[in-house]
Amino acid sequence: MYDVNDLPSLPVYEWDRAKKRAFLDAELSALTDWHAARCPEYARMRDAWPARGEGFEALPFLPVRLFKELTLKSVPDEALHRTMTSSGTTGQQVSRIYLDRETSALQSKVLSRIIGEFLGKQRLPMIILDTSAVIKNRAMFSARGAGILGFSMFARDKVFALDENMALDREGLEAFLEKHGGEDIFLFGFTFMIWQHFVARLRETGYHPDLSRGVLVHGGGWKKLADQQISTERFKRELRETCGLTRVHNYYGMVEQTGTIYMECEHGHLHAPVWSDVTIRRPGDFSVADVGETGLIQVSSVLPRSYPGHVLLTEDEGRILGEDDCPCGRKGKYFEILGRVKRAEVRGCSDTYEQK
Amino acid sequence: MTNLEKYVKAFSEALEVPESDVPALKYGESDQWDSVGHMTLIAALEDAFDIMVDMDDIIDLSSFEKGKEILRKYDVEI
Numbered sequence: 001m002y003d004v005n006d007l008p009s010l011p012v013y014e015w016d017r018a019k020k021r022a023f024l025d026a027e028l029s030a031l032t033d034w035h036a037a038r039c040p041e042y043a044r045m046r047d048a049w050p051a052r053g054e055g056f057e058a059l060p061f062l063p064v065r066l067f068k069e070l071t072l073k074s075v076p077d078e079a080l081h082r083t084m085t086s087s088g089t090t091g092q093q094v095s096r097i098y099l100d101r102e103t104s105a106l107q108s109k110v111l112s113r114i115i116g117e118f119l120g121k122q123r124l125p126m127i128i129l130d131t132s133a134v135i136k137n138r139a140m141f142s143a144r145g146a147g148i149l150g151f152s153m154f155a156r157d158k159v160f161a162l163d164e165n166m167a168l169d170r171e172g173l174e175a176f177l178e179k180h181g182g183e184d185i186f187l188f189g190f191t192f193m194i195w196q197h198f199v200a201r202l203r204e205t206g207y208h209p210d211l212s213r214g215v216l217v218h219g220g221g222w223k224k225l226a227d228q229q230i231s232t233e234r235f236k237r238e239l240r241e242t243c244g245l246t247r248v249h250n251y252y253g254m255v256e257q258t259g260t261i262y263m264e265c266e267h268g269h270l271h272a273p274v275w276s277d278v279t280i281r282r283p284g285d286f287s288v289a290d291v292g293e294t295g296l297i298q299v300s301s302v303l304p305r306s307y308p309g310h311v312l313l314t315e316d317e318g319r320i321l322g323e324d325d326c327p328c329g330r331k332g333k334y335f336e337i338l339g340r341v342k343r344a345e346v347r348g349c350s351d352t353y354e355q356k
Numbered sequence: 357m358t359n360l361e362k363y364v365k366a367f368s369e370a371l372e373v374p375e376s377d378v379p380a381l382k383y384g385e386s387d388q389w390d391s392v393g394h395m396t397l398i399a400a401l402e403d404a405f406d407i408m409v410d411m412d413d414i415i416d417l418s419s420f421e422k423g424k425e426i427l428r429k430y431d432v433e434i
Contacts, residue, residue, distance in 0.1 A: 112411040
């Protein structure tokens with residue numbers, strides 16, 4: 001396995017298929033042994049796993065919901081640094097992801113490398129397109145708050161666009177933009193919040209700040225926007241019209257694999273960075289789908305060491321658009337998300353577990 | 357004020373802990389020095405010494421002692 005200190009310095013989007021697969025095969029297979037030796041629940045599932053496919057795609061993929069049902073960790077309690085939780089959209093139980101210092105720092109470093117590819121190395125002034133209330137109450141710390149804080153590392157001066165009552169903080173924004181006139185600005189927010197609160201307020205109030213020097217990174221899923229029939233094109237068009245923002249990058253990521261996010265390039269494609277990959281599986285038999293074929297998204301990441309979450313089957317559907325040949329020049333697979341599986345019944349591993 | 361005094365004061369004010377408790381602090385081991393506190397602390401250190409800390413150093417600044425080592429890279433001797 002790679003030394004954790006060397007992992008973050010790998011080139012983010014340079015390795016071609018052959019080189020990346022060799023790396024992932026070796027690294028993910030070593031991680032599988034690592035977790036099997038430290039997490040008895042994982043070892044049971046691994047042992048019962050019918051190996052199919054090749055290389056890292058033959059490794060056991062755990063359904064993400066398993067982290068809601070089981071305590072899966074590969075470090076002793078005293079090494080735990082923090083536990084990340086997410087409820088997902090269906091509610092009920094929350095996922096619990098156990099982080100030690102090492103994995104936590106690795107996640108932050110890798111995230112900073114990926115974001116650096118889009119923002120540059122400098123820490124920029126940052127506008128958070130959300131309410132300041134989201135990080136005020138530490139006891140009620142949500143995934144939203146954690147996301148905002150994680151991304152705040154890339155900033156050196158920050159302002160929230162919305163006040164605690166979700167109203168536009170126009171005065172605050174004006175002062176901030178005046179202070180940082182002529183500088184590039186990093187904007188971050190969650191897709192739905194941006195649409196529902198920021199863009200809507202700009203339209204209502206007629207206040208059109210000049211954010212043409214901004215780079216927006218947004219994530220959190222399209223589900224709510226898709227329900228309202230809002231397309232990516234419309235989202236981008238409204239941002240351009242209300243505040244002149246043209247550099248807009250969506251990202252796909254999940255709390256179960258924090259750090260290795262998939263960023264949208266200038267051509268609208270989501271890209272796998274060197275540390276992670278997407279595999280599309282056919283819902284019927286979980287075999288690996290072809291390029292262009294829609295199926296369930298498996299995400300693999302070489303970062304998780306404190307919990308066995310290096311190979312996961314999500315409840316999202318998507319398809320691979322290509323590999324190594326995106327017009328943006330980035331190597332690796334690029335893909336698109338097509339939504340969430342209607343009534344996700346992704347079992348397999350948890351069935352295996354119950355047989356123990 | 358000496359650099360050490362400024363350094364301790366930044367920790368104490370950013371993390372809202374008495375100055376006497378500051379030298380033993382480690383990231384994640386107290387309620388105050390969580391991820392929110394961490395960004396407040398970085399901002400306080402940047403203001404106090406008029407520096408801009410790189411992202412990697414922000415991530416690595418995990419204790420009171422480690423912070424001194426990191427600030428040395430920015431020509432701040434504590």
